[in-house]
Amino acid sequence: MFQKNNIKKIVQEWQGKEILIPANVEYKILGQNTSGSTLWSSPHKILTYIDSVGCSGCKLGLSEWKMLIDSSKLQKLNVSFLFVIHSSDFIHFDREVRLHEFNYPIIYDYQNRFDSINHFHPAPYNTFLLDKDNKVQLIGSPINNPEMWELYKKAIIQQ
Numbered sequence: 001m002f003q004k005n006n007i008k009k010i011v012q013e014w015q016g017k018e019i020l021i022p023a024n025v026e027y028k029i030l031g032q033n034t035s036g037s038t039l040w041s042s043p044h045k046i047l048t049y050i051d052s053v054g055c056s057g058c059k060l061g062l063s064e065w066k067m068l069i070d071s072s073k074l075q076k077l078n079v080s081f082l083f084v085i086h087s088s089d090f091i092h093f094d095r096e097v098r099l100h101e102f103n104y105p106i107i108y109d110y111q112n113r114f115d116s117i118n119h120f121h122p123a124p125y126n127t128f129l130l131d132k133d134n135k136v137q138l139i140g141s142p143i144n145n146p147e148m149w150e151l152y153k154k155a156i157i158q159q
Helices: 002-014 037-041 056-060 062-074 090-099 113-118 146-158
Strands: 026-029 032-034 045-050 080-085 106-108 127-130 136-139
Touching: 002 136, 037 080, 045 113, 062 080, 127 146, 136 146
Parallel strands: 045 080, 080 106
Antiparallel strands: 026 032, 026 106, 045 127, 127 136
């Protein structure tokens, strides 16, 4: 019962909350610098924040995200995917990205500024569907969770 109430409290806390973007964030694709600022102008964004605790590459689920992104493109969903990584070992993370051929922009948050200004909860409460104003519409990871992915798609299509 406590866990259910705790989940409800977290969801209520984040519903409608604006995710703030630190200045001068660094985007990379396959470890190489790139521009990703246009991702924020999309009417819908799925943002996931991965911290340095444990295996970032494992927690991110790069293969699963690739499949979800490809699926969203096939379905012509108007959504950007934003990955924010704060790691104690970016070299290991770069190897994981190359190994999985994950060729999507990733924000490398070296100083952990995203968490400092947004105060994220630990997984699984650190993936969000954001609207055009970066306000949280849904919370929870859609990878390996078909029901959550259906909720995300429905919200994207309706707006």
